[in-house]
Amino acid sequence: MRPRRVVERVGAPLLAVVTLGLLGLMFFYPVWLVLIESVRIDGRYALTAFSDVLTDEFYFGVLAQALSDPTVLVRSFPNYRLGLFGFTAYQAALSTIAAVALGLPGAYVLARFEFPGRRTIRSLTALPFVMPTILVAIGFVATFGKNGVLNVALRGVGLPTLELRGTLLIIVLAHAFYDAPLIARITAAAWEGVDSEMTETARSLGASPFRAVRDVVIPQLLPAILTGAVLTFIFSFMSFAIVLALGGLSKATVEVWVYHKITQLDYETASTLAVLEMVFSLALTYAYLRYEARQRAASTARPAERIPLVGSATKRRLFAWGYAVVALVVFVGPIASLVLASVTGSEGFTLRNYRFLVERQASAYSFQVKPLTAITNSLLFGLGTLVVAVPMGIFLAIVSTREFRGRKLIDTLTMAPFAVSGVVVGLGLLRGFVFGTEAFGYRFTIVGPIAIVAAHAVGAYPFVTRTVAPALSGIDDSLVESARSLGASRARVMLDVELPLVVPAILAGMAFVFAISIGEFDSTVILATGDSSYTMPVAIERFIGRRLGPATAMGVVLLVVTGLSFTVIDRLGEGGFGG
Amino acid sequence: MGSLSLDSVRKSFADTVALDGVTLDIAEGEFFTLVGPSGCGKTTTLRTIAGLESPTSGTVRFDGENVAGVPTEDRDVGIVFQNYALFPHMTVSENVAYGLNFADPPNGESVEERVADLLDLVDLSGMGEREPEQLSGGQQQRVALARALAPAPEILLLDEPMSALDARLRETLRRQIKRIQQELDVTTVYVTHDQEEALAISDRLAVMNDGCVEQVGTPRAVYQEPATEFVAAFVGENNLFRGEAVGTSDDGTTTVSVEDTEFRVADGDLATGALTFCVRPEQLSVGATENQFQVEVDTVEFLGETTRYYAEWGDRTVVFRTPEPEDRDVLTLGFDPSDARVL
Numbered sequence: 001m002r003p004r005r006v007v008e009r010v011g012a013p014l015l016a017v018v019t020l021g022l023l024g025l026m027f028f029y030p031v032w033l034v035l036i037e038s039v040r041i042d043g044r045y046a047l048t049a050f051s052d053v054l055t056d057e058f059y060f061g062v063l064a065q066a067l068s069d070p071t072v073l074v075r076s077f078p079n080y081r082l083g084l085f086g087f088t089a090y091q092a093a094l095s096t097i098a099a100v101a102l103g104l105p106g107a108y109v110l111a112r113f114e115f116p117g118r119r120t121i122r123s124l125t126a127l128p129f130v131m132p133t134i135l136v137a138i139g140f141v142a143t144f145g146k147n148g149v150l151n152v153a154l155r156g157v158g159l160p161t162l163e164l165r166g167t168l169l170i171i172v173l174a175h176a177f178y179d180a181p182l183i184a185r186i187t188a189a190a191w192e193g194v195d196s197e198m199t200e201t202a203r204s205l206g207a208s209p210f211r212a213v214r215d216v217v218i219p220q221l222l223p224a225i226l227t228g229a230v231l232t233f234i235f236s237f238m239s240f241a242i243v244l245a246l247g248g249l250s251k252a253t254v255e256v257w258v259y260h261k262i263t264q265l266d267y268e269t270a271s272t273l274a275v276l277e278m279v280f281s282l283a284l285t286y287a288y289l290r291y292e293a294r295q296r297a298a299s300t301a302r303p304a305e306r307i308p309l310v311g312s313a314t315k316r317r318l319f320a321w322g323y324a325v326v327a328l329v330v331f332v333g334p335i336a337s338l339v340l341a342s343v344t345g346s347e348g349f350t351l352r353n354y355r356f357l358v359e360r361q362a363s364a365y366s367f368q369v370k371p372l373t374a375i376t377n378s379l380l381f382g383l384g385t386l387v388v389a390v391p392m393g394i395f396l397a398i399v400s401t402r403e404f405r406g407r408k409l410i411d412t413l414t415m416a417p418f419a420v421s422g423v424v425v426g427l428g429l430l431r432g433f434v435f436g437t438e439a440f441g442y443r444f445t446i447v448g449p450i451a452i453v454a455a456h457a458v459g460a461y462p463f464v465t466r467t468v469a470p471a472l473s474g475i476d477d478s479l480v481e482s483a484r485s486l487g488a489s490r491a492r493v494m495l496d497v498e499l500p501l502v503v504p505a506i507l508a509g510m511a512f513v514f515a516i517s518i519g520e521f522d523s524t525v526i527l528a529t530g531d532s533s534y535t536m537p538v539a540i541e542r543f544i545g546r547r548l549g550p551a552t553a554m555g556v557v558l559l560v561v562t563g564l565s566f567t568v569i570d571r572l573g574e575g576g577f578g579g
Numbered sequence: 580m581g582s583l584s585l586d587s588v589r590k591s592f593a594d595t596v597a598l599d600g601v602t603l604d605i606a607e608g609e610f611f612t613l614v615g616p617s618g619c620g621k622t623t624t625l626r627t628i629a630g631l632e633s634p635t636s637g638t639v640r641f642d643g644e645n646v647a648g649v650p651t652e653d654r655d656v657g658i659v660f661q662n663y664a665l666f667p668h669m670t671v672s673e674n675v676a677y678g679l680n681f682a683d684p685p686n687g688e689s690v691e692e693r694v695a696d697l698l699d700l701v702d703l704s705g706m707g708e709r710e711p712e713q714l715s716g717g718q719q720q721r722v723a724l725a726r727a728l729a730p731a732p733e734i735l736l737l738d739e740p741m742s743a744l745d746a747r748l749r750e751t752l753r754r755q756i757k758r759i760q761q762e763l764d765v766t767t768v769y770v771t772h773d774q775e776e777a778l779a780i781s782d783r784l785a786v787m788n789d790g791c792v793e794q795v796g797t798p799r800a801v802y803q804e805p806a807t808e809f810v811a812a813f814v815g816e817n818n819l820f821r822g823e824a825v826g827t828s829d830d831g832t833t834t835v836s837v838e839d840t841e842f843r844v845a846d847g848d849l850a851t852g853a854l855t856f857c858v859r860p861e862q863l864s865v866g867a868t869e870n871q872f873q874v875e876v877d878t879v880e881f882l883g884e885t886t887r888y889y890a891e892w893g894d895r896t897v898v899f900r901t902p903e904p905e906d907r908d909v910l911t912l913g914f915d916p917s918d919a920r921v922l
Contacts, residue, residue, distance in 0.1 A: 476662065476664060478660040478662060478664035479664045479666060481629070481631050481651070481658065481660070481664070482658060482660065482664040482666075482723075482726070482727075483666070483677065484631075484650070484651040484652045485629060485651050485652070485654075485656050485657060485658040485727070485732075485736075486652075486657070486677055486678030486681065486726065486727070486729075486730060487652045487653075487678050487680070487681030487682055487730060488652055488677075488680070488681060489650075489652055492680075492681075496666075496677070496680075497666055497668075500668045501667065501668060
């Protein structure tokens with residue numbers, strides 16, 4: 001065996017060990033610690049923490065009561081007390097309904113109408129994949145908050161103002177803003193996959209246009225709509241930043257309450273709640289994946305001819321225009337308000353808020369948020385996350401495109417971070433590494449910034465894998481076989497042929513990683529102990545209550561970075577967005 | 580160096596048997612073709628030789644040596660695929676030079692010299708700096724050929740290399756491949772579904788069907804003496820007659836009764852009972868005095884040199900060719916007993 005071969009043969013397994021080791025340290029071990037914490041009480045193992053939570057009305061409402069007294073289900077009908085978990089599911093259900101209601105007409109307009117900018121809007125429906133949740137929150141505060149655009153307008157015309165912050169309505173609206181584009185995207189793709197010859201056949205058999213759509217089109221859209229709805233429910237159930245910033249503790253979901261318990265240093269309750277939530281979200285995700293796997297089919301359909309949006313006023317066109325107005329208010333409104341609020345003050349147009357971002361540190365007291373530090377932190381963590389997550393993601397993409405026994409297990413393990421919330425990972429890393437862990441007689445501690453990079457990498461690498469894997473498997477086998485017949489080893493073929501061909505996908509993956517790191521809030525807010533490791537999203541959340549101006553200015557900075565990343569992904573990525 | 584043999588090679592995938600005991604001996608420097616309909620196992624055979632598939636059982640030997648477990652990159656083969664498989668991120672020269680990363684150029688040449696030689700060999704001198712996508716299909720295929728030949732492989736494997744090209748180009752490229760093969764004297768295994776191509780290009784060929792080799796031989800032998808009904812029908816056009824052997828004559832011919840018509844065939848002295856024979860279209864003629872039967876012309880195709888007729892004889896179709904066009908609808912055909920081939 002030539003010495004070069006030895007390096008190649010050892011190299012790949014070494015990379016595998018490092019990747020899986022990192023995954024274990026950064027994800028599985030922390031999650032394991034959370035699990036352990038929830039079942040270890042005073043040094044012994046017991047499930048009392050769970051039984052306490054399950055029977056507590058505060059958490060499970062009427063279901064907790066029903067455990068001891070089932071008649072309560074009848075007695076209090078229908079005025080059930082929801083409890084924390086019930087409320088979380090309830091707001092997720094409302095959010096799902098709102099997102100479907102807002103997304104379906106969008107799918108119709110995107111799939112059936114032709115108008116300038118349609119392609120751009122279509123790619124923008126993927127924006128929520130990288131848009132930081134805290135950005136949505138600050139956008140909504142800028143629009144619907146006490147001094148938001150809506151109230152300024154109401155005051156301007158002499159009407160009483162509305163305070164929507166802290167209401168269920170604003171949470172549901174924000175979730176709909178976030179998830180309706182996803183539903184529109186998935187459904188529009190399915191709609192375009194319906195062959196127009198099918199509706200034409202139905203028409204030729206005597207069905208009215210409406211009947212043809214109802215009998216032929218709708219049944220083919222249902223799986224897509226359901227897919228989008230389930231995803232929305234999962235996202236809304238696990239939503240954290242939006243609920244924390246817009247609802248506060250009075251409208252807390254499980255995730256917010258876990259965070260609240262962490263800030264109170266009640267790690268035991270936090271862990272117990274986190275485990276219960278994780279069980280729920282893993283079950284939902286599993287059900288979703290099972291369902292999604294069953295309904296993938298490539299389509300070579302000839303979609304129906306699109307209707308020009310401009311033309312004589314038909315019912316359809318009026319509907320489409322009406323929706324366009326709603327979409328403008330709901331989707332563009334918060335973003336526009338954010339930008340507007342960042343450049344206006346009591347004196348009119350001003351750059352004061354942006355100046356504040358740069359000047360603040362000079363006079364900042366140690367307990368105050370230093371905006372410039374937050375910006376540089378965000379960029380540094382972003383770079384650190386790139387260094388860790390990109391090689392991991394690429395390696396796992398390679399693994400997932402190979403055929404071997406046990407691949408399914410590896411796939412599942414490596415995609416698990418998709419289904420576990422950042423708060424849980426953050427909690428585990430905090431307890432495990434920031435507070436220190438003992439092994440082999442030594443005590444290991446790592447500092448906050450490293451833990452933050454680890455948490456970001458865990459959240460981000462699956463996006464690299466999801467972007468690079470389809471590109472890799474899209475490479476013609478005969479290219480690989482040609483290279484091998486010319487004498488190249490398998491590893492050499494990877495370096496010489498396959499990786500150079502997926503460079504665009506890798507760049508898209510890098511943009512994903514950077515965008516996700518820079519917008520990550522859930523675990524960062526837990527791990528950012530002290531202002532020295534605050535990031536932009538954390539600073540925004542701290543600013544929201546007291547200083548809307550600087551918060552919006554920083555939101556705009558975040559928006560620009562996210563937008564740039566998104567452009568890279570949109571230009572270079574193919575897979576990943578699922579639609 | 581460069582001989583190749585397969586011994587009872589079987590290859591089964593999850594629910595299908597792709598190769599059902601393939602045995603072949605290919606001599607050094609031979610141009611050997613695997614021909615058959617799609618799904619017959621010819622490509623699987625080629626991939627097994629290349630080491631891209633490993634046989635379920637049986638052995639593959641290079642120069643008498645079992646190559647089981649030897650990975651593709653160590654087998655000293657060159658492959659050309661149907662879709663060219665050029666590396667899109669490398670120039671033409673870089674493509675051709677790629678294999679020279681792993682093997683020194685022969686005869687002490689430098690890499691540059693070797694690449695220039697090979698581009699010259701495939702008539703692409705001066706195209707080295709082009710990107711693959713700037714080339715036509717035929718040019719891309721020649722680059723693929725040059726790339727496969729650059730490390731001077733023992734065995735050249737060609738997997739339907741011309742099926743993506745148009746007919747005229749195929750004929751030109753076919754001659755070019757044959758010329759290069761003879762010049763380099765490299766053992767070549769060529770896979771095609773086109774029997775005409777197989778007859779034109781090969782030293783010997785193997786006709787494959789359903790995972791088995793039906794016949795191995797020179798093009799002339801396979802055409803003139805098909806061993807099985809499948810070969811008779813697949814290679815060239817043919818008329819198959821199924822009948823009953825009813826007796827032999829003193830002149831050594833056998834009398835065969837096909838649907839109440841009696842034919843005399845020269846090649847069947849040992850046959851009794853059910854018997855099938857075939858007669859090529861060009862061997863049926865209007866003026867023949869023996870084995871006459873009457874047909875009704877159905878379709879006429881003018882082919883230039885000859886004219887082809889599809890005619891009805893009872894409820895079967897007979898195909899025949901004549902140099903001079905016939906304008907009658909009903910014709911009496913016949914054939915020489917020695918032109919019939921008993922299967």
